[in-house]
Amino acid sequence: MALNRTYLGRLFPATEPYEVTRAAVRAFADAIGDPHPVYHSPDAARAAGYPDLVAPPTFAALVAGNAYWPLLEDPAFGLGPEGTVHLAQRFLHARPIHAGDTLWAEVTPETMDTRAGRDRVVFRSLLRDARGGTVTTVLTTLLAPDPAPSG
Template identity: 35%
Template sequence: MPISSEHAGRTYPPTAPYEVSAAKIGEFAQALGDANPAYAGPDLVAPPTFVTVVVQPAWQLMFDDPDLGIALHRIVHAEQRFSYQRPLRPGDRVTVALTLDQVRNRDTADFITASARVETVEGEHLCTGTAVFVHTKVAA
């Protein structure tokens, strides 16, 4: 059965813990070309978009869900927003739990809204990332 509004509310188990490190934060900031001093030094924090590194395995659970019939080569990441409680820091060990918030089927595309709740392994809520994906359908 292809993805439909009936799949809204589906949740996926938390991802395996990911340990945030100063090295990974530095690599990410360098890839962005962002020399913000907040991303270096003894009290560094991760750039706001670093959380996409952590969230990607949760998205992959959704993409690989056989019940949804999603083909990754037909996905466009259309929108992304983050709501932070605090920034990620080196030493944070985090997991991500994904929920399908909304699925809208329109003509040749499916619009999938998913939220990813990022928490430390101790249960501290750090961030929620919400993404909208556009999945084009196979022509009939």
């Protein structure tokens, strides 16, 4: 199934916020193998000038993924999660994400095209805090599975 181009440029707000917890920040830092103290110790984070644990910069991908995942599960969108390749990710941070943040995400399929016979989509996910301030913009590029897998 091809990408449904009627989705291009449409804004899809997340239905609920993402609550950033200390446990989530620590688990993410552990998963990427980063022992930096500001990701694990509130005291170290405060000593570095932050209000609480700081999330690693790529933590924003977790929040963005929660925002665009419903589109991948929507059969009308034309690109499902199975076999889809995560091609690229880019982060434009306005400020660090901290434990205690409540983040609201909105996602827009910004670009849809075909490369080497495979559909490609770029999602722009804008993450805002509870006051509406921009925290991070995440650009995620996904590539559809090969339509003719070798056998």
